[in-house]
Amino acid sequence: MLIDIVLLITAYLVGSISTAVVVCKMMGLPDPRQQGSGNPGATNVLRMSGKKPAALTLAGDFLKGTLPVVLAAVAGRSPETMALCGLAAFLGHLYPVFFGFKGGKGVATGLGVLLAWSWLGLLATGATWLIVAFLFRFSSLAALTSFLLAPIYMVLFGAPTALVLGMAAITALTYWRHRSNIRNLLNGTEGKIGTPKS
Template sequence: MNPILATALGGAIGYLLGGIPFGLIVGRLAGVGDVRQYGSGKTGFTNSLRTMGVKWAIIVVLGDAAKGALAVVLARLLFDEPGAAALAGAAAVFGHIFPVFAGFRGGRGVATAFGAFLAVSPIVALIVLGASLAILALFRYASLMSVTGVFVGFVVLGIMWAIDSIDGKYFLLFAIPTMFLVEVSHTGNIRRLLAGT
């Protein structure tokens, strides 16, 4: 298959998978309705934790991470083109933030990004997880943990590309757009962190 077509199809698959609104589905199962009516107005782990409690929030975060990983894995299986898997991961994050199945109002993409990182490179995902937990332990800010973790993944994938240990498309089509999407989705939190509030 033509590499450009394969990459485009990988992106489409990733977006549709990313758009599955686990936060909304679990919220309804938990009896709270639309979780976006509470707290931050998002569908991800943090708002689910505040709204539904630990048990339901864990289900949400696992579902959100799984769709990111599945997007990359499925694109790899269907297309012999690294760009397809790379774009599928970024598109899953985009789909989570702007889900077609939920009025384009989703979460901030962190768990989905982690799942995609895990499928792209388990080693990078472990580094991201370790850095994220260290930031959380030191500063106690979930938003700082999120933006730092994705940035670390971006840097590590960039280094891996520089030393020729991973296809450059995973950096160009996955790491760059994923970091951009997650950072932009946290704009309000970043402003508050910089203001010390």
């Protein structure tokens, strides 16, 4: 039980590291929380500062979702603990203790968690994201579509129930964090991939 608690706290703290803010500060770039959409994530960094900082942000956000779950797996913990560690890392990204509980929308971190839960599920989810993004050029629509299907993919690939439920919770939280994007999509005002935000 003590090990599980330590793992959960560690997962949340790792998730609370805002990669976008750290990368932009180290590279002398504007704070993404004060530019564009105000979201400290890879998409906003791409629009404001270019491909290199966006790629670093994406990699960091992805890994902070994967590593806490892998740590729990190496420690021999149950699928339930692995599910909770993934959720803790994801919540850390959304509500980071180090940055006033104001974080990103969780797409990259959610995918990182998914890698540790079901790599086949990640492949299918990632393929869905790429297809939707290529066809429609909306990052938010790609995220919403792929995360909606992610729990289904996990079921098809035989993931434990606890992990499927964990992914369903991440999907619900992702939709909540993207509620402004959903409004923009419905209103026709959502920015497309590769288009600078005015």
